[in-house]
Amino acid sequence: MASYRDLLAQVKTEIDEVDVPRAAEILDGPDKPLVVDVRELDEWTQGRIPGAIHIPRGFLESRIEQAAPDRSQPILLYCAGGARSAFGAKTLGELGYESVTSLAGGYTDWKRSGFATELPRTLDAAKRERYSRHILIPEVGEEGQLKLLDAKILLIGAGGLGSPASLYLAAAGVGRLGIVDDDRVDATNLQRQIAHSTETIGEWKADSARRTIEALNPDVDVVTYKERLTSENVDRILADGWDVIVDGADNFPTRYLVNDASVWHDIPVVHGSIYRFEGQVTVFKPHEGPCYRCLFPQPPPPELAPSCAEGGVLGVLPGIVGSLQANEALKLALQIGESLSGRLLLFDALAAEFSEVKLRRDPDCPVCGEHPTITEYIDYVEFCSGRPTHA
């Protein structure tokens, strides 16, 4: 029976190894391999080779395809001394990876030889516990969680859609949430707007939502704008540097304003709207996919466009649609999955049915088209009033 030493010696004859000076040359060269640190978490947090990603040896087989989908991608594995990475290299060879090398001497030799190391950004123990169910998902992991903690998402409205969206984004650990809302909580909101409570009736919704979010997750920095989004303040608010806008506005002028501003500021919008038993969700990615004006060039005349205040809405519906918006916003922040850009998802609560229609960019779109005719903010209230705006 082979001993561990025999086995290691055998494996080393079957794989490619490089020593530290050669590895340093390769990493300085034009064809950088993917550097994978296969040590345990406590070793990784003490320092790493710059640019390395972390996949502990025990997860190497299950996670490598996520990190390196292309089997011809060159990979350099290292551990502390070169044993675990040797076994890892053999396994990756068996998985079909064509160019895998193991760093002989490992991180210990690398550091001793005086080559650069860096301390990886990591989550502290409390965050690792709070976000453990994210970290367990290979597509998110610690790196994804750090992305979320760095993410800045702006919510237009802290009402029906903004309530669930903001709570799930806060729970997920999105580092900064902005809330634009000029309204105060009243009793009619509480049938669905779960960021607020009986106790906060009369408060600004932005303040009420902030309290709920901070109680849920103190990691989140909440920025409130207790004002109605207008042509006058939109540039100032967007200048605060938002990665994604979650649009849960309750009127057409704000929808068109959010659209035009997002196209000019190049910020993706996760759009949701609700009425009675039905909701719509999509993502507008400026210059990549269609915008709101490509979908609806003009708002309906006001008499044909009842609001939830006039027509009512099933309380749980914004919960579903707002959660779908949070889902899209998280995917955008994590840069994973297929976004709803170019697709409008329709949800019918009565039939319990989802359907989908295709959205396409309109080359003649007045804002994002090839020859835009609207290049600055217009009077959005007038535009949506049903009165002709142009002669």
Added chain:
Amino acid sequence: MKTVRIPPALRSETDGKREVHAAGATVRELLDDLMSRFPGLRPQLVDEDEIAPFVNVYVEGEDVRTLDGLETEVHDGSTVILLPAMAGGS
């Protein structure tokens, strides 16, 4: 017969029905049939013999404006979705 899905904002014009059947080989014929039976739909769907700019009509998930507009053919068994803009979020 083709199935036309009626959005909630228009159901007051269709006796509350969320789906209605309509006859016709093109979107135009289908809408004419629909609007003759539910006249209240007309101002919500068409504007001077065109599909109103604030409503979209989808045949098999495609916006008919990207196909042949009102002349887009609708096959038996197809579902047509009428989709007016809605702004509600609160």
